[in-house]
Amino acid sequence: MNTDISQQLQQQVVQAYEQVTALRIIGGNSKAFYGRADDRLLSAEILNVSGHRGVLSYEPTELVITARAGTPLAEIEKLLDDNGQMLAFEPPAFAESATIGGTIACNLSGPRRAYVGAARDFLLGCKIINGKGEIMSFGGEVMKNVAGYDVSRLMAGALGTLGVLLEVSLKVLPKTEMVKTQLFHCSSIEALNKIHNWSQTPLPISASSFHDSVLRIRLSGAAKSVQAARDTVGGESVDNAEQYWHQLKEHKLDFFATEKPLWRISLASDIETFTAENDSNFLYEWGGALRWLKTETPAEIIQQAAADVDGHAILFRHSEQQTCFQALSPGLLRIHKNLKQGFDPKNILNPGKLYPEL
């Protein structure tokens, strides 16, 4: 499917700008719950990007794909897979309807993130509509481009508060020849120690997780190198582990089946504050740099603890999402407000989705 509705989208934004109407941007609307719940969003008019779809260019040897923002993530991944390539940041889809625009707007990345980079690292360029209804392009389809400020990457993770994504260009990578998973029974401290020893040597690790006293390591690369790495790290070999990593990425492991608020805590990989021995409420990824925590503990306490170790905590999934993202320092908040003013002066794009002030 290939449809260009950029003019309609633009008209809707222009009208909203003139009438100062808040817009709630949706892609596949697979997870209306990510980000803050804000009254302004409840009453907002919906701007549906999902009809704006289609891959615009893809040449495997250039390692670049450009697609309209409403293109289903699954469609893009299928196309790449057919050509032996992949989105190396392994974005979670969470639902079939997930779009590439929503993926970039949320800057969500999967298990490979710690080893190759996040969605933002693979974003080469984008076309957007800003809050005045102006269509603009930044970055491009080439690997290296330093003309002008890096506005494209600014869009990644902005949750649509600075602009509506119309098109994105992403760097893609070849799939690896062989993938193997090794498993270890150990404590969380032992797991972190193992990971840190490995990470200082050039092993082809492409994912890691720890929960319920089990450490898993995924090795990806040339066949011989994966086999050699397997001998180096040891542990038990796991067959058919792809399903495990897929379920981890998509939050379909038993761990994620919970009514408790789910926290996503990002911090230095060796921090021991958020390490609870034998605590089944913790799941680690990214060599320890990402920790999922299920808890009823109040937001202030979790976010303060994260701030104390120079990290940050996001209330990832919960029915009451008022304080969703970690508070910014006054200086950073001032810059954020100025940027918001510069892109969306009437504050009509996803108001309050990221912070109440934006």
Place this chain on the structure above:
Amino acid sequence: MYSSENIESKISKAALIQALQDFIAAESVLFDEEDLKPYECDGLSAYRAIPLIVVLPETIEQVQRVLTLCHENMIPVVARGAGTGLSGGALPHEQGVLLSLAKFKNILHIDPNRRIARVQPGVRNLAISQAVDQFGLYYAPDPSSQIACTIGGNVAENSGGVHCLKYGLTVHNIQQLKIITIDGELLTIGGSGLDSAGYDLLALMTGSEGMLGVIVEVTVKLLPKPERAQVLLAAFEDVVNAGEAVGNIIAAGIIPAGLEMMDRLAIQAAEDFVHAGYPLDAEAILLCELDGTNEEVSEHVSKVRGVLKQSGATEVRTAKDDAERLTFWAGRKAAFPAVGRLSPDYYCMDGTIPRKQLPQVLKAMADLSKEYELRVANVFHAGDGNLHPLILYDANIPGELERTEEFGGKILELCIKVGGTITGEHGVGMEKINQMCVQFNSLELQQFHAVKAAFDPLGLLNPGKAVPTLHRCAEFGAMHIHRGELPFPELERF
């Protein structure tokens, strides 16, 4: 030519010197013509200007006070690292303070577990890799200027190197910055995790060319040194085949650590200079470095060898040991000075193109070379499409620099036309300010100005660089059509 924006300051030179000497040692506040002279240009020496004052603070607090003072008195500030920039980014402002970070030379902390190093902005790029070598780690981005350029300058330019295709640019290899805004506020951007709350200001600062804030601390990510690196050298009778070979290597599912191309003139210059043993009868050579585990490299070397042969290479050599590997690279790394020996002056361009456009672009460049009667040597980060045409000229011949600049401008516009960009890694600075009007339309430029205003509403940091005013574009743009649109229809013509 560059004309810096005129800014009405509120303080005399003498009073400013006095105020600076209140908190900075007298020998670190320079104002005599002869002391200022060494700062008159960066690596793009065709453009020069003498600043009002040069200051060399040593503490973060001093930088804060310099900026506060300048902010209160409407004094422009230009930050400077090592001054190796090639786009005039660190060119001084005649009415302003040049703020040198040269005294911020300390590596503050190395953490092998987290694989990071926290360093001051004046630390040289190579010094980081040298300091962490003992842990088996290194800092990946390696601009050819790495013995001299500073990490602060690298962040400000989002510098690359020969290993970008696999390991990314500066933006992919840093984790946290401390910056000082023009009003003297210290901000921490990024965190100790892999991401941080709010907008991606780390990306915005990277490549911001000293326009948004002064970088006073950088936390870089480190990588474990690969077990093995191996380089292949392939010779081609036709640059088109060499270009295709690059695509074929990638199609084989291999991302080389480095993939560089040189054309005939560059090969000859490099060979004369460093005697790397390059084949002099070749129209183009490719250098392909493969790294990783021992087994992986062995496997990839034999695959790539096959691909190169199939793509029409007349000769493929594999460096037999590390010494030969370094010799192969020596020619490429010395390509700029080598070409410099062919001609009194050379001008280094920096466009990026989609790789498949290489044959057309080389052809068009050869035509322009005839038209302007100026020779061009090409070195090319082939893996990621970043071209460095070196235009040979003689500044002593009247009119030749102007012809060179015009030729260079045409090359950049050619890059835009085929879907590329005017700068892959050297930045816009003042050099490519006119071509920014070709690459971006007025809405986009206005959006850039809004970004600038979010950090520096008075426009005191590096005024006149990186993003042109719409009026400047209107003057320049009269001759240009942007993506088929009439340029700047909303502005009156003059």
